[in-house]
Amino acid sequence: MILILIIGFSAMLLIDLPRLIKAKQLRLFIVYGGIYVTAFTLWLLFLLRIPVVSPFTLLSDFFKHVLNISY
């Protein structure tokens, strides 16, 4: 599975890199890199079955148990 992950992400890089290099904007590069790295880590954690807490469930638990607003 991790092999497929690596193949997928390198394909993504191959498709996007020429356009990024042509654009020559540092900000774009940084933002793209940030998103890419985030995606890669999340996928890795998901495939290794490490439970990742999603901010959505955190927020909803916050609402339910701390603020006690719920039906």
Added chain:
Amino acid sequence: MKTQKASITPLQFMFSITCFLRSSSLLSSFFAPISKTDSWLVVLIASVVCLPFLWAFIMLMKAFPGKNLIEINDAVFGRIAGKIISAIYLWFFLTLTSLNLRDLGGFVGKSIMLKTPQIVIITVFILLCAWAVSLGLDIVTRYSVVFVILSSIILVVTIAATSNHMRLSNFLPILRQPMKNIIQSTNIVSTIPFGELVIFLMIMPQVNIKPKKLGRYFLPGFFLGAFLITLVVARDIAILGNTITIFAQPSFETLRMVSFFEVLTHMEILFAILLIILFFFKISLLFYVSMLAMSYLFRLDSYKPLILPSAAIIVVYSLIIFKSKTKHLEVGRETAPFMWFIFEFLLPLLTLIIAYIRKLPQKEKDARSKEAASA
């Protein structure tokens, strides 16, 4: 930054709203088990209750023509606070996209494609949406009219085909339930189908329409969508009655009862096809809006390079967002209405009030009339 060309006609705009609402009608499993046989009434009440907030959206669009939500936040709240609020909106859009994608994956995976792993279903779908988004918003909204017409035809045909199973006594007794259920349902309907219309604030600048005529296209689209949802829910109640509480997808079960000439039975494949088409529209629109928000937030020229890695994030987010379907339903019914209420209604209302306090709409008009005079 980049200039957005006004490329969407008012007709496309109106039918995009209708199509968007129609795709949410397939998610009646969120509120139907709570308000049981009064769900159709709940939809009608919710559409009336939402009107003030929709009016707030329209006023915001009119006050800042040519600016989308992120730019409005910047203008109203100042640069730093505006960016923070825009970031929160960005998270909101991304979460919406992932939730919808998860719904699609769940439904398709459990009903028509039983042996395919959900990752594959979701990934293929988001790749298609990514392709559509990379071609521009015009491509996505162009077919809204066709989709609405198609879904309406299927709706009418299924109503006619199942009319022998309908029992009007299923609607009785009306409003005998505890008020708490009705209020909860109304809240859910206001936030999940209707409140998500806040994303249209993001694509407003691209619609080729005069600010005065906005209401003329926004409201009929909304009413048409609300009417279609009411029809769908009413059809389901008339056929399924109180058993609507136990099904995950009431419309799916309704369509199981459709049979033409005793030969073509079990037409729920129609429902599956319709759901895929409508969800494609909804998820593409949500994806486009989140990409646009991201590119404006980070002040980039174009959103196109960010599509693929964001798609990866959305896919993995939709897979890890809930541990189980029951948790999803629990959150959807009990806490999501309040959370979304803040994003969809409170924040825009706050933005509008602060904008008027700071007299920004007047300044905008002056600036624009000065530009028009000097040009």
Added chain:
Amino acid sequence: MYTFLNKKLRYMLRQKEDEAQKKQPDNEEKLITGNLTADLELIREMMGTSSDIKVHEFKYGENSSQKGALLFIDGLVNNDVVTQSILKPLILSKSLNNYQAGEMKNTLDIVKQTVIYSGDIVERHTIGELIEGCLSGDTVFLSEGFDKALVISSKGWDKREVSEPQTEPVVRGPREGFTENFRTNTALIRRRIKSPHLRMDHLTIGKKTDTNVCVVYLEGVANPDIVDTVKVRLKTISTDSIIDSGYIEQYIEDHPYSIFQTIGYSEKPDVIASRILEGRIAVVVDGTPFVLTMPMLFVESFQTAEDYYIKPYFASMTRLMRFFAFFLTVSAPAIFVALTTYHQEFIPTTLLLTIAAAREGTPFPAFLEALIMVFAFEILREAGLRLPRPVGQAISIVGALVMGEAAVSAGIVGAPMVITIAITAVAGFVVPDQNDAASILRLILLFLASVLGAYGLVLGFLGILIHLASLKSFGVPYNSSLAFLKNMQDSYIRMPLWTMTKRPESIAKGDIQRKQYNTPPSSEIVNNAGSMEDN
């Protein structure tokens, strides 16, 4: 990567060489000297000693004192014109010097204006222009002592007569079709549009073929920006040969990598005339009966000329049926494979039993069966096109009946699959313009259906819709009139002719309102017509 860069470099170097070569003066630029023998030597050097190039030197004028030469290519000229209208008056002319006083300054002018019997005479200065005229079928008249020559039109060669086009037969409507002759084609268009605003702008394209190309449009109706776009794109074609209009189509189209055609073509003058009247631009190419029209919309493939000559109800029904047939031909194998592989519960029970029984003895999964049959059909179709006609009939019977029957009884494919492919094949010919796109789409959808079932099929259709929406033909969106946005009078159904009051707004500019008013035909009766009733 390395070979790619290498090729790019070599191409750039070759382009520089070509430009450098252009700057050297050609033999073609040389002017005509007065020396007849020298000029004829130069021409012989350039054109070689082919047996069909005829050079006839003669003496004319008073006392047969003037030397002249006629140059033409046998087979391209009308021999009667050369002998009767050019040579005879020249040889019989004895009184040239009588006109020296007056407007005509020299003998060549006298010859041009009073001697030769022809309506199309031009004076030329360079050898290149003479050779160009000669190769087009004109006769060149050179005279000793003058640095100009006359190029006299004398075209006459064997050509095909105007007959019914093979690719677009009609039941009701004109049966004239274009031929390979350039002038005949432009005349056929002119005869149908007798407006003085019809413009025919002439170009020659192709370095070695010098093909005559004509851009035909109605001034005041066609969008001038689109006309200019077409002309600019035609002028930037730099290639050796233009043999057919298909070459031009592939050089100027908007989306070369898409499977759909964005430039239409037709072989019938009435179709081309009605498209020009809607504001489109036609490109007539010498040597081919297929005339291009641009911009093209997707719905045009579903509109035939006959739709407009018959009453609207049947035309609308046929139009809807064509859309359904296109849908069927693209998706029938895919639907069959998806249903039998993934969603068996959606097939009605009795049919399911027969399909299961038929597939009992076949070794292949549904996807491979479909693939085999699709390729067998494609091979049959291609073979049927290329076979000489006497043999073609036998092969089609053999192919259709025997192969189908034998394949089923041999157990290679099942009978339901054969029927599905037969329906696919026949439906494919209802919309012949999109046949090539349909074949490729069929394979793509088949593959998607075999991998992801009905889900893949729906995604495939959505993908096709997205692709259609992203195509633009010369600035006009390709799927106009399909998405219920505007101009719906002529897409899925054909509304009566008197309701089509405006030309398509995205194509025409200027004279948008046709001279038609949205009223049904008048039911006026004059005087006493119909008052005599039978008792």
